[in-house]
């Protein structure tokens with residue numbers, strides 16, 4: 001695969017500026033092909049991803065604990081997506097983190113432009129994923145930063161404003177790493193592996209973690225476009241803090257798009273491609289996308305918990321022995337994520353391309 005070019009193929013247009021211009025029509029660049037446009041009619045209004053009370057992992061009652069572990073197993077197998085409540089992250093910190101980022105996106109354009117990003121690392125303020133010239137774009141801006149490993153964490157690449165932003169992100173990252181480690185143990189045990197298996201396969205203490213904050217401005221023609229195109233997450237596991245009052249995330253389930261109804265102070269957890277590979281597809285990453293709307297902007301924080309970038313990720317030996325075949329060829333996360341960085345969100349095409357020849 002070719003390496004990433006130094007600059008964007010076309011001048012960057014901030015979606016927020018397009019939205020603020022008050023035009024009733026979106027530019028052609030954002031109009032999706034017919035088959036990719038969101039249906040404005042929700043296909044299954046009463047269906048939602050499972051909600052799991054993580055506090056019950058620590059119940060004195062063995063049956064309650066076992067039941068919670070089993071709910072996580074079913075959610076991973078049947079949905080690849082679930083919400084967690086009582087997860088141990090401070091609700092005040094969650095609210096403050098979201099609001100700090102909302103303030104950032106509402107700061108003057110020259111402040112934001114100081115952090116304008118490039119396709120080489122994607123760190124900073126961005127408005128497109130992928131470098132294909134002439135690509136159809138998504139209706140969103142974002143901010144991307146590295147939290148771990150420490151060698152990639154660079155406060156100079158984090159926003160300066162609002163004034164508590166860096167401190168808030170630091171604490172937020174710390175609490176999310178604790179939550180992710182907790183979930184990795186449960187997933188390992190549910191797969192029949194040792195409690196530390198997934199964490200060790202990710203590189204032990206040397207894992208990677210990064211944050212993408214998505215800003216979806218109001219859109220005058222939401223039926224023609226998407227805030228974020230359908231994709232599965234390339235990394236290990238994602239902990240998403242959705243907007244507290246504007247829905248938008250849709251998860252693909254049996255061919256239909258289900259709009260997630262976020263529970264108060266919940267995180268939405270989803271399996272990424274690397275756990276699909278490590279679990280030999282017992283757990284699968286699931287396609288999701290984001291719809292936008294004409295009356296409200298939306299902010300979400302996606303925290304990606306990833307393997308160390310230079311170790312080959314392959315199906316766990318025990319699972320291969322049990323299932324009789326390894327479904328995937330080994331690949332490092334560095335090699336793997338190049339794909340999405342070049343092509344932008346593309347459904348599940350990359351993890352499919354890793355399949356071992358038969």
Ligand SMILES: O=C(O)CCC(=O)C(=O)O
Nearest residue numbers: 212214242249290300302
């Ligand atoms: O904004 C959302 O709800 C989802 C964001 C997402 O899928 C992502 O950042 O990868």
